[in-house]
Amino acid sequence: MKKWIKWIFISLALSVLVLGYLYSQSNDPGSGKITLKELEFYTTPEPAFEDAKAQDKLMFVYMRSEYCYWCNKFEEEAFTNQSVIDKLNGNFILVSIDVDTQRKEITNFGVYGTPTGIFLDPNGTEIKRIRGYVENGTFLNTINEIAKLKEA
Structure with missing residues (x-):
C-alpha cells in the first residue's frame, strides 16, 4: 500500500x-512574445521597433511586474475590454517589459514604478507616458487620442 x-x-x-x-x-x-489576458505582446523592444516601422504603427510599451497589484488590476480591466483590445491591436505594436527580470529596459526607458505605459511613434520618439494605475475609461480615451494623432 x-x-x-x-x-x-x-x-x-x-x-x-x-x-x-x-x-x-x-x-x-x-520566447519573444507573451499573452496578457486577450493581447499578445513582444517581450523585447527591438523586434517591436522593426514591426512598428514596417507597418507604420505606434507602439505601446507596458512596464509591469507579476506581483504588482495595480498591474494585475489594470490588466484585468483594460486587457479584457473589447474596445481597448480592438484599438490596441488595430493601431499599436505592443511590448511588455517585466521590471523584475528586464532591468536594462527599465533604465533605457527611465521607469521608476509599475504599472507604466509609454506610447511611442514608429521612430521610437515618446508621445505620452502614463505612470501608475488608470481606470479603463481613462486608458481608452488616451489610446483613442493617441491613435487620432497618428491619423492626422
Whole structure:
C-alpha cells in the first residue's frame, strides 16, 4: 500500500513540474512574445521597433511586474475590454517589459514604478507616458487620442 502512495506522490510532483515548465515556456521573455489576458505582446523592444516601422504603427510599451497589484488590476480591466483590445491591436505594436527580470529596459526607458505605459511613434520618439494605475475609461480615451494623432 505504501508503494502506491509513493507513486501517486511522484506522479503528482512530475505533473506539476511539467505543467510549470510548459507555462514558463509560453510566457518566457526569451520566447519573444507573451499573452496578457486577450493581447499578445513582444517581450523585447527591438523586434517591436522593426514591426512598428514596417507597418507604420505606434507602439505601446507596458512596464509591469507579476506581483504588482495595480498591474494585475489594470490588466484585468483594460486587457479584457473589447474596445481597448480592438484599438490596441488595430493601431499599436505592443511590448511588455517585466521590471523584475528586464532591468536594462527599465533604465533605457527611465521607469521608476509599475504599472507604466509609454506610447511611442514608429521612430521610437515618446508621445505620452502614463505612470501608475488608470481606470479603463481613462486608458481608452488616451489610446483613442493617441491613435487620432497618428491619423492626422
